[in-house]
Amino acid sequence: MIENKVTEKKLVYTVTIPIRWGDMDAMGHVNNTVYFRYMEQARIEWLSMMGCLPDEKGNGPVIVNAYCTFKKPLKYPGQVEVCTYIGAAGRSSFETIQEMRSVGDGYALYAEGGAKVVWVSAETGKSEVLPEAIKQKLSEIKVAKRRPRAVKV
Template identity: 85%
Template sequence: MIVPAVAEKKLVYTVTIPIRWGDMDAMGHVNNTVYFRYMEQARIEWLTMMGCLPDEKGNGPVIVNAYCTFKRALKYPGQVEVCTFIGAAGRSSIETIQEMRSVGDGYALYAEGGAKVVWVDPKTEKSAPLPEAIRQKIQELKAAAKPKRVAV
């Protein structure tokens, strides 16, 4: 997988998620699919905070590409901090970039990944322009000094 090049990224949201016993696999570390769940949780919380829920026409965000590069194995017990960054918004999309860091290991980087979020019209199954209100919120976040931090 080739990681998308992002010239400019802005930290917009951070959440701390507890690592659960059931997140581990037979090898004794967090299963690779769970890293995608951690990123999904952070991304959904950020999208909800932004008001990026389907509109009255049913248009809303979908993921068209997701990726993850595993650096080190997360293990139970612990907590993972997921930092969500955004790149430049396109006509109908926004690139999200995420870093997963171990809270108990000095916030060392354990994985990085992301997803391309596209605003879609479900009737035509084609991309639709990002609503102006969402585009405005993205610009405000990019101009803001500090992202919101949340602990789950």
């Protein structure tokens, strides 16, 4: 089990994604692989907005691990809000942390996960120092307050 040891996280992006009928499995809830797609969609949208996509040489962000803890099953119909946070940037990487909340259930937490993003050289396939422009953008992001946990009434 991968534990999230990030103590300070910064909210960087929030997106609401519709749950599709085809996202469900034979058990009648969203298949576990789809949670990773929700996180991927939110992460890619945010990376794209930041300009953190592969450069002209093909060097760019690669996911070296990903994890998800399932709290409650999401079901169709509905919408899931994916909040993307980042932890502190390292030499060649940074952590993304994500929360998935049900829009129709008072934004109750249904799953949480994340991924380690590493900047990789297309030529060598090995990690390299994050570009200065990316480091600068990451450092300029302020710590946001966490969304309060929903309370069922």
